[in-house]
Amino acid sequence: MANGPERTANRDNKPQLSLHVPEPNYRPGAEEVDFSAIEVPEAGAQPRPDEACEPEETHGLCTDLIRVLGDDNRAHGPWDPKLEPELLREMLHHFALVRAFDERMFRGQRQGKTSFYMKCTGEEATSISTSMALQPDDMVFPSYRQQGVLIARGYPLIEMINQIYSNSGDKLKGRQLPIMYSSREHSFFSISGNLATQTPQAVGWAMASAIKNDTRIAATWVGEGSTAEGDFHAACTFASVYQAPVILNVINNQWAISSFSGFAGGEQATFASRAIGYGLAGLRVDGNDPLACYAAEKWAADRARTNSGPTLIEFFTYRAEGHSTSDDPSGYRSAQERDAWPLGDPVVRLKNHLIELGEWDEERQAEMDLKAAEKVKKDTKEAEKNGILGHGMHQPFHTMFEDVFEDEPWHLKEQNEQSQRERDTKYPDGVPH
């Protein structure tokens, strides 16, 4: 057997084939970032079909972009959810809290208090505004950048910080990588580190809810990069086959670590248009427009809740920061992209909308931001009393063996005892806390 490919002589003078490897437009050091090729339609120009419509009626929206907030900071068109100012202020407050939280946790990682953190800067509306459109007991299957869902659902910050520090207060017993939260009480499914596995699980949960004639629906989030996983295909197929009451949220933030959306097929088609082939309803939404995010999710929730079928929503947004604390985006993309992004910043857009409505002002915003930072600081200090990662062992050794099974089988009992002996050898005077 010869090594390497065998080539036949090109006797027929056929054209030579060449491989297309996607390449983003702007790499580090690019002269000028120009996003004018991204079509940004006028806010309010997109039609809003009935929630119970046939999937085909949405398919034009899969290549459009649903927008509500215009450059004039006013809400336009049929997708305007017409929210009360009080609810908008609540949304803005969640935004402020998430941004302050991200800032502090990122800094905490840099100060060595934990191993890892992931910000959601620029994508806040895709978690906060969307989850506010759901019922609190609708089950969510998040990916790793949906801290906004937990915060919007009132999950205590201190629980999040305990988890991030893997300290003695961490109810996940220090087992999970930071930010892989879980809260059954908040109908928030345990986050996996594997990508897109939660997508078909959400469909299964929704199927169960339908089997039991329940009223609750499921929603799940996945990054555009992870839509390339087979799990996503399984999820779309099952959602369509069983018409499961589920919302599949695809957060297209343009970047999957260093790979731009082209490596998930984004060059040739929008992610929302994946819905067309599966016969799902599909919407493509300005992910930096909090009102559009809310309205689209509400539309899909109402659709699911009335047995009218599942919806796939692409939220078109931009990951303003690195993938995680372990990532330096200056190594693969132009630093100018963030400022050049044509859809603006969701926090600023919501704030300006409220100001335009005469329901808010810069002073109150500054005060809210300050209070959010203070709240995060206070809760961080409180959580630090339970310890920080790497400084002492916060969980008793035996907890390592719990929850592998409901009951501990003999082989784990033996290994548990072995770990106790190892502990006593290493720390004859007691484990440092």
Next chain:
Amino acid sequence: MSDTANKAADKPKQGRDATGEDRRLNMIEAINDALDVSMEKDDNVVVFGEDVGYFGGVFRCTAGLQEKYGKSRAFDTPISECGIVAAAIGMGAYGLRPVPEIQFADYIYPGYDQIISEAARLRYRSAGEFTAPITIRSPFGGGIFGGQTHSQSPESLFTHASGIKTVIPATPYDAKGLLIAAIEDNDPVIFFEPKRIYNGPFDGFFDRPVKNWKTHPDSVVPEGHYRIPLGKARLVTEGDQLTVLTYGTMVHVAKAVLEEKGIEADILDLRTLVPLDMEAVEKSVKKTGKCMIVHEATRTSGFGAELSALVQERCFYHLEAPIARVTGFDTPYPHSLEWAYFPGPVRIGAALDKLLSE
């Protein structure tokens, strides 16, 4: 041995029908019976998989269930093992007790990530907030001219992972009791059904007439609910010459070879690989001093390697000879040469002769 989850195991009812005759079932009927009993008892039990619903499964294990329990509790699925397992996990998180079928164990790999990274880890990673009380049924093993994609025995891929139990029945009576126990267990269980013995206790002599279950004592299957605790081995025969550790189809093959050769041995049908009944293994090996491990799966890193290591660690000073391992070869399962691949009477016989001469 911890089997607290199974302490309430019910006593089986009389294995007789209304006329006083023994109620004899083959393994398919016993599995179907277990599913029926479980679905009757708990309306959170749902079964699904490829061809499982209307048709009742390619091996008929789910026959009649859709008719009896409706389409929302017994249904067909897309050909997507990833989706089948993932949907089961989501349903389990909701509170159902799903029993998905993977049509052949050879097809399980597209669902492997969902089984290992998700189902098996969910309780641990969520510190008990979410669990995956699912039982994944799948026919496994060769001997039916299934070629390399309908014959594999991938049990060690599951026993190697933490957080999942692996159960393999060898008789209709056990199949029912173990499947009910697996379904009622709150941890994920892989339930591999040796399809070569679905219809009869195949003894490895492929060139002799096929036997059916009718005359086998373990085909008497009581009606109603009973459980066989997970983690308990079954002593098939007793003898002092050696201990045979085996499971599934190979229980019957080993038994037939020992009978032909007139050898008296403890044959332990392990029934559950994880958690393993090590107490029973140790007790027997310390008594006999000789140990043979028999499985159909490929040899390298097979479950026999684990058994061998455990016996060596715990029974070394009682051993009178090196542990013998009889397994399938480390090749894909060949179609036309499947009886040359299969660890049948010749291979077992040679290993026995060597072990007993030492």
